[in-house]
Amino acid sequence: MVFFLATTVTLSAQQISSPDENLTLEFELQENGVPAYQLTYKGREVIKPSSLGLELKDDEVSLVDGFSIADTVTSSFDETWEPVWGEEKEIRNQYNELEVILNQNDTDRSIVLRFRLFNDGLGFRYEFPQQENLGHFIISDEKTQFAMTGDHTAFWIPGDYDTQEYDYMESRLSEIRQHMENAVTENLSQTSFSPTGVQTSLMMKSDDGLYINLHEAALIDYSAMHLDLDDENMIFESWLTPDVKGNKAYMIAPSNTPWRTVIVSDDAREILASKMTYNLNDPIAIDDASWIKPIKYVGVWWEMITGKSSWNYTDEYSAVKLGETDFEAATPNDTHGATTENVKKYIDFASEHGFDGVLVEGWNIGWEDWFGNSKDYVFDFVTPYPDFDLEEIQKYAEGKNVKMIMHHETSSSVRNYERHLDTAYQFMKKYGYDAVKSGYVGDILPRGDNHYSQWIVNHYQYAIEKAADYEIMVNAHEAVRPTGIGRTWPNLISNESARGQEYQAFGGSKPNHVTVLPFTRLIGGPMDYTPGIFEMDISKLNPNNDSHVNSTIANQLALYVTLYSPLQMAADLPENYMRFMDAFQFIKDVGVDWDESIYLEAEPGDYVTVARKEKGTNDWFVGNVNGETPRTSKISFDFLEKGKTYVATIYSDAKDAHYKDNPQAYKIRKVVVNNRSELSQRSVPGGGYAISILEAEKSETRGIKKL
Structure with missing residues (x-):
């Protein structure tokens, strides 16, 4: 109307x-x-x-x-x-x-x-x-x-021409100047402009x-x-x-x-x-958007972010020239993550647990000197390493009914990416890749330009529109933060464009970070935050990395509801999920696309509680994330349909849970609820809770207590 x-x-x-x-x-x-x-x-x-x-x-x-x-x-x-x-x-x-x-x-x-x-x-x-x-x-x-x-x-977060990947500061406006020095933390590309910007x-x-x-x-x-x-x-x-x-x-x-x-x-x-x-954005510019499908995925990524595995194939070369460096003659480093054998394990896991896709990073040649060398011709986006068999992976994934997700790291050489875009997208379609995660790490080439200047903003838009020509969905990392353009170009299915979960492996983020993101970064569009980390002690994956994920398992589950994205990753390693299969069930169950969303509680920097109804179903999911201060969340289930009975599975922090000292302590309980039910649920520092609410027949509620 x-x-x-x-x-x-x-x-x-x-x-x-x-x-x-x-x-x-x-x-x-x-x-x-x-x-x-x-x-x-x-x-x-x-x-x-x-x-x-x-x-x-x-x-x-x-x-x-x-x-x-x-x-x-x-x-x-x-x-x-x-x-x-x-x-x-x-x-x-x-x-x-x-x-x-x-x-x-x-x-x-x-x-x-x-x-x-x-x-x-x-x-x-x-x-x-x-x-x-x-x-x-x-x-x-x-x-x-x-x-x-x-x-x-x-x-x-500090004004910066090249990165949004900062932890949020909370202060009076008059105090921004005095906090700016501590707010500007190290990044691979950054350009601050003002002590009050x-x-x-x-x-x-x-x-x-x-x-x-x-x-x-x-x-x-x-x-x-x-x-x-x-x-x-x-x-x-x-x-x-x-x-x-x-x-x-x-x-x-x-x-x-x-x-x-x-x-x-x-x-x-x-x-x-x-x-x-x-x-405030224009209506959709794509005539037929039926190919744009929200998905849940796993991937060969977290093991490399933590340092357990590597993107590069060999340690022999300090410099690489595409078309001239002989990778067939190189000695593999035995840490390369994107191998045919390893990727098949992720495909098996995705297939067994109902995930739509698998992302693979580090599959293409050039990672040996991809960063920091002002190198224009970094990747060609079509040539795999010797240990990554594209055709075998394609057939294996198709046999398991799993879609592969492409990764294009541009090393911020935007001219090189544009010269390869058509070939890269054609290559993706040939091998059955319908979505791409692009990256823009490092200083922009041409030299001296900035990630968020007009010319580079136009590049990001060009890549989105070109992808739409090939019916490809885009998840752009390190690009400019979204401003609602997903209405016009919904193949821009997600972005990073903020301090994502990867920083938990780079020294950690504040435990209340995820209570601020919905009020800031997500105002313009969905975020590929990559939630679902269950092993918080990174040294167990890489003894040389003593980082800690500042979150409880219950908090990680809630992120699938509180941080909206139609492209959601279960980011941890399969073996870590196998240790907590009862908690992992929520990630398997939770939706990625919604008919209705109700914000039940919210205070920036302190807590966010959201209820969402999965698209095309009568199933609801609730997520609560909590900041530094423990609190008792009190919500009503009056959003449920009158006259219907539901079984709610509540995944909550254990009484002694804490994001730093006891992050893997959680409780799971089932209760019968209806639209008159109310819940009081305690959330610990850096904690929260997640609830799946599924419509049930009377026979399915036997032996389950009412809330």
Whole structure:
């Protein structure tokens, strides 16, 4: 259903409210013709008057002042659309819009500021109509401001042009500067820009209980936005990622910027439930998306991340040239993970336990010197090592009804990847690979460019759209964080683009990290966090690695529900799952695609509890993840269908469990529940619980206690 109404109004009508009238957006021209906006929620100020504008390179008059209002148009829109995959079967897209047409009299230029006000927040962008005096232009700075009303508590990571892989910091806005040095931890590629610069999605909480999230939507043909804080006045200003010349964006009219977004509520659960970011993206661009299938997979990955195995085939060569280095003559190092024999073990495990796919990394030649050498021609994405038999693996996987997942590490040589993309995708289809995990580790080539500049953002988009031509799903790691583009291009089935589980093998992440991610990284789209680690002591896999996974087993199970992704990995080694088969049953049972999602409890940095109904079934799954402080979670099962009886299997922390000292202590119990049932369940530090709730006949409930 779509409803659209547009009316031209008088020039004084520069205010709109959200459909539920809780939010109010007001636009004005300040002194000297500077555009500005402000936002209130239930009568409380969210964004104080904040100026808008764009600095242009080599231009005496930029798009920051000297404007007059030529016209304003208000409109309303209401539709319901169905995503290919998602947390909901249907998404309502309802907003009121204010279009402000501005003329800059001294230059005879015009721009449009478009504001869309949803029940859950505000989206706005700059638009540049076709015109004589604004054709090609370069943006040197975007001057969009977000003026805060106070010294809010923020959950933030450092502003960086090349990585989002940081642990989240929690501090007052005024304290960002003093914590920045500790917040910037080592990464293989990183470029910080300011002692008060942070990344979006930025989550904040005001002292009077407002939850505020700043982000962007529909990042297309533009550079990624960071936020730089004036910590004396508590004003954020947009800070775009530059290219090697320092330019922020190259524009051609007609065009527009991405949407700048403010999601706000007095209930943290509504931040998590917001679909505004998706709604600000264009509808699906793929005519027939029936080939896009959510999947659950295992893979030859964690053993290499922990150092138990290696990506490279041999230790003989310090340098490799594709087409010239003779790998057939090389001595294998006996640690290579992607061997035909080892991969078959994973295929057997996937087949036996009902997993859809197997990911293999390190199968293709070039890993001996893939990183850190400014090497343009790193991989060709089609040539396997001598111990990886592509055809044998293909036949074996097909015989077991398991799909193989390709891995393309680009070493951030984007030109090399683009020159090979068609051949690589054709190769994938030939051998039955319908999904690819791509990676962009290390500094970008061409040298000096950044991971989130306009040109590189366009590369990521090019790879997605090219993959769609071949009906291939993409799971991009180290790429720019998602901004709802999965609505338009749902073959972008997941991303990493944050500090994922792999860092638990690199020294660990904070135990509350997974209670922050849903409020930040997942606002823009699903995350391939790679959950399901059961062996927390990494030294048991690799004696030279003393890292520890800061999580309990119950917490790891809950991640399959709390960290949404239509592409979910059971990341640990098969032998570790065999030790805890009763807990592993939840990973086998849990869905990956949903008809309905209900956020039951939420507080950023402390806890998240979610219930989801599996698509096409009457089965529900609940996940709770907990931060540092032990607590008792209290939830109702009123989301269950009235009159029906269910058996709930509860996987919880044992009484003496603790993420550091006793992470593998858990309890499993079955209870009978209905929509009147309630649960009080304790979660330990770094812990949580997971529940599968399956509809049952009376005969199936005999001997099981009611909750």
